[in-house]
Amino acid sequence: xxxxxxxxxxxxxxxxxxxxxxxxxxxxxxxxPVASIFGSLILSIVAFAQVWPGxxxxxxxxxxxxxxxxxxxxxxxxxALDPVAAVMLLVVTIVGAAVQVYSLGxxxxxxREGWYFAVLSLFTAAMLMLVLSDSLLLTFMMWEMMGxxxxxxxxxxxxxxxxxxxSQKAFLTTRVGDLGFLIALFAIWGVVGSFSxxxxxxxxxxxxxxxxxxxxxxxxxxxxxxxxxxPLQVWxxxxxxxxxxxxxxxxxxxxxxxxxxxxxxxLPVLMVTPWIMQTTLVVGLTTALLGGLxxxxxxxxxxxxxxxxxxxxxxxxxxxGAANAEVALFHLTTHAFFKSLLxxxxxxxxxxxxxxxxxxxGGLRRHMPITTVTFTIGSxxxxxxxxxxxxxxxxxxxxxxxxxxxxxxxGVVLLASLVTAxxxxxxxxxxxxxxxxxxxxxxxxxxxxxxMSVLAFITLVLGFASPTFANFLGGHxxxxxxFVAAISMTSAGAGLALGWWFYGRRSAVVNxxxxxxxxxxxxxxxxxxxxxxxxxxxxxxxxxxxxxxxLAVFDMRRLDGFVNxxxxxxxxxxxxxxxxxxxxxxxxxxxxxxxxxxxxxxxRGLQNGVIQRxxxxxxxAVIVLVLVVFMVKGV
Amino acid sequence: xxxxxxxxxxxxxVLFSIGVYGAVSKxxxxxxxxxxxxxxxxxxxxxxxxxxxVTPDRGTGWAFTLFAMxxxxxxxxxxxxxxxxxxxxxxxxxxPELDELKG
Amino acid sequence: xxxxxxxxxxxxxxxxxxxxxxxxVSSRNIVHAALWLLEVSVAAAxxxxxxxxxFIALVQLLVYAGAVVVLTVFTVMITLRRRExxxxxxxxxxxxxxxxxxxxxILLAAAANFPKKTISMPDAMPSIVRFGExxxxxxxxxxxxxxxxxxxxxxxxxxxxxxxxVED
Numbered sequence: 001x002x003x004x005x006x007x008x009x010x011x012x013x014x015x016x017x018x019x020x021x022x023x024x025x026x027x028x029x030x031x032x033p034v035a036s037i038f039g040s041l042i043l044s045i046v047a048f049a050q051v052w053p054g055x056x057x058x059x060x061x062x063x064x065x066x067x068x069x070x071x072x073x074x075x076x077x078x079x080a081l082d083p084v085a086a087v088m089l090l091v092v093t094i095v096g097a098a099v100q101v102y103s104l105g106x107x108x109x110x111x112r113e114g115w116y117f118a119v120l121s122l123f124t125a126a127m128l129m130l131v132l133s134d135s136l137l138l139t140f141m142m143w144e145m146m147g148x149x150x151x152x153x154x155x156x157x158x159x160x161x162x163x164x165x166x167s168q169k170a171f172l173t174t175r176v177g178d179l180g181f182l183i184a185l186f187a188i189w190g191v192v193g194s195f196s197x198x199x200x201x202x203x204x205x206x207x208x209x210x211x212x213x214x215x216x217x218x219x220x221x222x223x224x225x226x227x228x229x230x231p232l233q234v235w236x237x238x239x240x241x242x243x244x245x246x247x248x249x250x251x252x253x254x255x256x257x258x259x260x261x262x263x264x265x266x267l268p269v270l271m272v273t274p275w276i277m278q279t280t281l282v283v284g285l286t287t288a289l290l291g292g293l294x295x296x297x298x299x300x301x302x303x304x305x306x307x308x309x310x311x312x313x314x315x316x317x318x319x320x321g322a323a324n325a326e327v328a329l330f331h332l333t334t335h336a337f338f339k340s341l342l343x344x345x346x347x348x349x350x351x352x353x354x355x356x357x358x359x360x361x362g363g364l365r366r367h368m369p370i371t372t373v374t375f376t377i378g379s380x381x382x383x384x385x386x387x388x389x390x391x392x393x394x395x396x397x398x399x400x401x402x403x404x405x406x407x408x409x410x411g412v413v414l415l416a417s418l419v420t421a422x423x424x425x426x427x428x429x430x431x432x433x434x435x436x437x438x439x440x441x442x443x444x445x446x447x448x449x450x451x452m453s454v455l456a457f458i459t460l461v462l463g464f465a466s467p468t469f470a471n472f473l474g475g476h477x478x479x480x481x482x483f484v485a486a487i488s489m490t491s492a493g494a495g496l497a498l499g500w501w502f503y504g505r506r507s508a509v510v511n512x513x514x515x516x517x518x519x520x521x522x523x524x525x526x527x528x529x530x531x532x533x534x535x536x537x538x539x540x541x542x543x544x545x546x547x548x549x550x551l552a553v554f555d556m557r558r559l560d561g562f563v564n565x566x567x568x569x570x571x572x573x574x575x576x577x578x579x580x581x582x583x584x585x586x587x588x589x590x591x592x593x594x595x596x597x598x599x600x601x602x603x604r605g606l607q608n609g610v611i612q613r614x615x616x617x618x619x620x621a622v623i624v625l626v627l628v629v630f631m632v633k634g635v
Numbered sequence: 636x637x638x639x640x641x642x643x644x645x646x647x648x649v650l651f652s653i654g655v656y657g658a659v660s661k662x663x664x665x666x667x668x669x670x671x672x673x674x675x676x677x678x679x680x681x682x683x684x685x686x687x688x689v690t691p692d693r694g695t696g697w698a699f700t701l702f703a704m705x706x707x708x709x710x711x712x713x714x715x716x717x718x719x720x721x722x723x724x725x726x727x728x729x730x731p732e733l734d735e736l737k738g
Numbered sequence: 739x740x741x742x743x744x745x746x747x748x749x750x751x752x753x754x755x756x757x758x759x760x761x762x763v764s765s766r767n768i769v770h771a772a773l774w775l776l777e778v779s780v781a782a783a784x785x786x787x788x789x790x791x792x793f794i795a796l797v798q799l800l801v802y803a804g805a806v807v808v809l810t811v812f813t814v815m816i817t818l819r820r821r822e823x824x825x826x827x828x829x830x831x832x833x834x835x836x837x838x839x840x841x842x843x844i845l846l847a848a849a850a851n852f853p854k855k856t857i858s859m860p861d862a863m864p865s866i867v868r869f870g871e872x873x874x875x876x877x878x879x880x881x882x883x884x885x886x887x888x889x890x891x892x893x894x895x896x897x898x899x900x901x902x903x904v905e906d
Contacts, residue, residue: 609734612667616659616833623840630844638748643785644849646752650759650778652842657763660834663826665814666768669775672806673759676782679798687789694864694872698879700794704801705886709893711806715813716897722817723903 001050001061004081007043007089008132010036011096011125018118026114033121034100040128041093047081048090054083054472062134073193077141080134080197083473084329088131088261091333092254094458095340096124098451099249102344105447106245106351116156116243123149127254131261136188136195139262140181143226146255147174153250154242166238173235177225177259184218187211197265204268212272219266220280227259227313230287234532236310240302244350247302248343252309253336260316260332264325271323281321285412287314292419296426297526300356301346304427308382309339311416315397318413324400326475331393333469334462338381338390341455345375348444348452349431355438358427363436368443372432374456379428381459383421384492386485392463395480395488396470402484417488418495425499433504643684650677664718664728668711675707747788755781767825768814776807793866 014036018026051060064078100120107113123146130142155167185195191211192200204212223229228236239251250256263270263280270276291311298304312335319328348371353361365372381390394417401410443449467477516523528534654677657670679700686696722728755778762774779802786795818824864872872878 610731611733612659612730616837619655619659619837619841623837623844626844630847638745641849641852642748642752643789644852645846646755648842648845648849649756651845652838653756653759653763655841656834656838659837660829660831661763662829663768665810665817666771669762669771669810672775672802672810673762673778676778676802680782680785683786683789683791683794687791688860691860691863694869697791697794697864697869698873698882700791701797701873702879702882702886704797705890708801708806709889711809712893712897713900715809716900718813719816720900728817 001081002063003043004047004061004132005063005079007040007047007093008125008128010039010043011121011128015118015122015125018114018121021114023112023114026118030104030114030117033117034097034104036121037093037097037100037124040124041097044086044089044093048086051081051083051086052472054086055474057082057084057474059085059134064134067137070189075137076135076194076196077138078134078196079129079132079138081132084265085131087329087333087469087472089128091336092124092127092131095249095253095336095455096120096127098344098455099245099253099340102248102347102448102451103243103245105445106347107243108445110243112156116153116246119149119152119156120246120249123153123250123255127258130258134197136185136197136200138195140185143181143222143258143262144178146250146258147171147178147226150174150239150250150255153246154239156242156246160241163241166235166241170235170239173232174225177222177232180218180221180225182218184215184222187215187218200266201268204272207272209273212269213276216266216270216273216276217279219263220270220276220283223259223263223317224283225259226262227256227317228287228310229259229283229314229317230290231532233287233291233310234529234536237298237303237306237529240300240306244302244343244347247306248340248347251306252339252343256309256313257316257332257336260313260320260328263317263320264328264332267320267323267325270320277321277323279321280317281406281409284314284317284319284321285409285416287311288318288416289314289412289419292416292423293526294529296419296423297523299358301349301358301361301427301431302343302356304358304423305339305342305346308420308423309335311420312339312382315394315413315416318409319397319400322397322400322404322406322409324396324475326470326473327393327396327400329473330466330469331397334381334389334393334459337455337462338378338388338459341374341378341452341459342382344448344452344455345371345378348448349375351444352441353438358430360437361431362434363432364441365432366436367441370449370453371444374449374452376428376432377456377459379424383424383496384417384488385421385496386489387460387463389459389461389463391485391488391492392466392480395485396466398488399481399484414488414491418491418498421492421495422499425496426503429499429503640684640688643680647677647681647684650674650680662729662731664721664730664733665715667730668714668718671714672707672711675703675710679703744788748785751781751784751788754778755785766828768818769811769824772807772810772814775810776803779803779807790863793869 011033014033017032018029021029059080059082061081062078063080064076066074067077068075100117103117103120107116110116126142126145126149130139130146133139133142151167151171154170155163157163158167188200189195191207192203194200207215225232236251236256240247242251270280288311291307291309291314295304295307295311298307312331316328316331316335319325319331348368349361349364350356352364352368352371355361377388381388384391384394394413398410398413401407401413467479470477525531651674654670654673657673658667661667661670682696682700682703686694686700690696718728721733725733727733758774758778758781762771762778765771765774779798783795783798783803786792786798814824873883874880
């Protein structure tokens with residue numbers, strides 16, 4: 001079964017090969033990363049078939065290497081294949097392959113296209129390894145590797161100010177979260193002495209309560225950073241400065257889902273401490289609602305999708321907070337497909353309309369039929385409309401909450417899904433209907449539409465696998481309860497209707513200014529991203545800058561004074577030494593120099609080009625050598 | 636009067652020295668090559684004498700003399716051709732004037 | 739008889755060789771020098787005959803007297819524009835003499851110290867037949883002989899290449 005290692009190894013290999021190539025060669029070798037991801041995809045399907053029909057959490061394959069030794073205990077990096085990993089492998093490779101094929105068209109003739117594909121391959125490899133990982137340390141390594149790739153791809157157009165700042169912001173914000181991961185690692189090593197998932201999860205009941213709380217909260221905090229949960233959500237909307245397909249893969253389908261994935265794996269650790277579970281639930285609910293509200297006021301189509309991603313990830317956290325990992329993972333899976341579909345569609349739309357601002361779009365439906373259909377499928381799945389996949393996964397979340405008697409939470413989720421349906425309708429109507437505002441609209445290239453169609457097909461049918469999915473992961477799969485389904489459909493329908501009333505009515509000139517005025521402060525707050533960035537600016541960044549300035553002043557006044565004193569003393573010493581220099585040392589130096597000059601001009605005579613002079617030298621040397629030998633040997 | 640190996644060695648030493656003197660002192664490239672031939676004759680005299688006095692039954696010395704002749708004949712041929720080529724280009728075969736190696 | 743080298747014959751040949759060599763390096767006329775070289779070569783052939791190396795003596799005559807000297811004279815003729823150019827200024831050089839004397843001293847010292855004081859020649863002598871076998875069989879020097887022939891061919895080609903007419 002060791003061939004499973006080839007799944008992450010293939011993209012790694014293609015990254016390594018691309019890395020050593022020159023830019024021109026890379027441009028001609030783009031088939032390499034695409035071929036490697038398809039190789040991984042095929043192997044993932046085989047791996048999935050091996051695990052099928054699943055039903056237990058036991059791993060069917062294990063491998064490990066000793067990475068280091070810490071205080072006499074081996075630190076293992078190990079991998080394992082269990083049903084969860086198999087599903088995630090499929091998700092990552094399918095979305096990855098779709099994104100890479102799409103990128104062939106989207107990034108065409110981009111100057112650093114080869115580098116883009118190389119980083120994409122590295123990212124895919126890291127995510128696949130994270131999914132297979134059976135050791136928290138390996139997970140953390142891959143976690144950081146993905147952070148690096150995310151940084152590189154957000155800052156892909158580093159010539160511009162925006163992407164550069166966004167990449168730094170993303171990296172630093174997720175770093176704040178990673179601190180939690182590190183603390184959790186320390187705590188777990190302290191009590192367990194191993195990073196293996198199995199050992200950690202088996203011994204978790206025996207841990208001291210404080211350690212369990214620290215580890216649990218550390219992991220939750222790390223996941224909140226990676227999955228852009230309130231209050232660490234600020235980096236994800238800015239991350240949209242990167243190439244759109246990269247956003248589809250990293251900031252919609254896979255990397256941001258890694259937080260949810262790790263928490264789902266480590267859920268028993270969090271469950272030891274009740275307040276951490278409550279925190280998870282509250283964070284998820286807040287994020288789901290706020291993300292949706294923020295998405296509703298964005299004009300940039302990619303930002304709408306970014307906030308919607310935040311909101312959907314919040315829903316997954318809600319499921320985790322309700323202690324139902326299978327539901328969270330199912331929503332993760334469906335979301336990965338329809339959100340990457342939406343991002344890819346957004347890429348096509350942006351290419352066609354030459355803008356990201358929805359206010360300057362409109363009427364795309366008539367010119368881009370395939371994009372319209374696939375994008376609408378993705379959007380309706382996001383709005384949780386029956387029978388698309390998003391409906392099933394969101395319905396399960398609501399059902400779980402009702403089952404656990406979290407009625408308030410269920411209400412918030414329904415409200416969030418109403419808001420979601422509203423901004424989905426707003427986006428659809430603004431982009432695809434209404435008067436055309438751009439000339440020369442044309443459909444995207446085949447290499448971009450084909451992956452979108454595949455993802456749209458998966459979005460259409462995946463929902464019906466809902467009970468099978470839960471059974472496969474070892475849970476109890478059930479079909480949606482008609483009562484719950486009716487409630488959630490009502491909220492989605494209400495949201496869509498509201499959106500239609502604002503943006504879709506034929507009579508309505510899209511003018512929401514009057515509503516914005518009526519809502520006053522509420523709208524302003526949303527437009528200002530609920531002041532998160534402003535608060536961080538005032539609370540963290542400005543004091544930091546102020547501190548830096550104060551240190552600089554101290555530096556100049558105090559430290560520099562000392563340095564200047566030292567310098568002045570040094571100058572005095574140097575003046576004395578200069579006198580010594582001129583009289584004594586220069587004499588010697590000049591003497592050496594003229595001696596060298598004399599030797600040089602004498603030596604120059606040897607190089608006069610007359611062959612017989614050389615011959616004489618050689619002969620003389622031979623004679624001297626022979627005489628030396630005679631003397632040594634005594635003739 | 637009978638002479639032995641030493642007489643041949645002495646003769647070849649004298650010839651060799653004379654050849655070296657010519658090779659080092661002569662300005663004409665042709666004369667230098669002739670002096671080199673003198674040196675190789677001295678060597679061959681040595682070899683034939685050794686072959687006769689030390690290893691008379693094997694003929695190894697003869698064979699080496701033959702090869703030495705081949706080499707020196709080749710050397711003369713190429714050397715003189717080079718002199719000719721230099722003469723054609725520079726219109727001189729005087730070694731002190733051929734100082735392009737001057738550094 | 740031929741167990742020793744006749745002293746008189748050796749003396750005549752040795753004196754003519756040393757004299758010819760001295761004549762060669764001291765002669766002002768370059769054509770004369772070439773003729774002195776011819777004389778030394780022939781004397782050397784005589785010396786080989788004295789040492790029972792008939793075949794080598796023959797080859798010496800053919801190669802040196804027949805080929806090398808003729809080639810030398812030929813080159814001298816080509817590189818002389820006027821007949822008077824054959825007469826060259828005396829180019830005596832003290833450093834060269836010193837070097838030659840030093841080298842000669844060393845060689846003489848080495849020869850005089852040769853450990854084996856051999857006067858008489860051993861009887862055993864390879865016949866020309868055995869020498870032929872030595873030279874042309876695979877157990878002998880056949881390979882070296884072939885390499886020598888390749889060397890001669892290359893030298894021939896090089897000589898032809900370098901001595902061709904060039905226009906510049």
